[in-house]
Amino acid sequence: MAESAVPTHLQPFFMQRADKGNDTQITGDIRCSCGSTSFAAMHSRDDDCVYRLICTGCGQDILLFDARTHGWDALVCHMPGEYLGQGEETEKCESCGGECFEVTVWIEPTEKAEFISCAEGELPEEAWVNAFTWFAAHLTCTRSGKQKRGWADIETA
Numbered sequence: 364m365a366e367s368a369v370p371t372h373l374q375p376f377f378m379q380r381a382d383k384g385n386d387t388q389i390t391g392d393i394r395c396s397c398g399s400t401s402f403a404a405m406h407s408r409d410d411d412c413v414y415r416l417i418c419t420g421c422g423q424d425i426l427l428f429d430a431r432t433h434g435w436d437a438l439v440c441h442m443p444g445e446y447l448g449q450g451e452e453t454e455k456c457e458s459c460g461g462e463c464f465e466v467t468v469w470i471e472p473t474e475k476a477e478f479i480s481c482a483e484g485e486l487p488e489e490a491w492v493n494a495f496t497w498f499a500a501h502l503t504c505t506r507s508g509k510q511k512r513g514w515a516d517i518e519t520a
């Protein structure tokens with residue numbers, strides 16, 4: 364079995380789709396540790412910095428992405444994303460106004476060998492999974508089925 368490229372912080376929640384997995388991207392559906400796949404979806408206002416979910420089953424707060432600490436630029440290049448601190452937006456369905464979504468995430472992993480040569484001596488080898496080069500997520504409204512593609516779509520390298 365190939366080594367998992369799922370970032371450390373997502374490993375408990377990322378249900379990888381075997382049929383979509385390949386060398387250049389991995390796809391997974393987010394599932395809370397309580398078993399729920401329905402979430403409120405929040406992101407930081409006016410920037411692409413922080414994306415998080417609140418489980419509608421148990422209230423758990425799941426951080427999906429933080430540009431200050433996740434991805435190649437933040438980890439390897441010390442170029443963290445900018446957080447403007449303008450508060451948060453809660454996503455609403457464009458069709459029915461609902462606020463519960465199923466969430467699918469795409470990650471473009473980096474090359475492990477490239478990470479090791481660039482981060483040599485500075486970061487542990489196993490941190491390569493956190494230096495992914497693209498993060499994207501789309502939402503599906505649990506009430507109407509309306510999809511919002513590219514809710515998150517962030518190049519991190």
Ligand SMILES: [Zn+2]
Pocket residue numbers: 395396397398399418419420421422423
């Ligand atoms: Zn939950």
Ligand SMILES: [Zn+2]
Pocket residue numbers: 456457458459460461504505506507508509
């Ligand atoms: Zn809807």
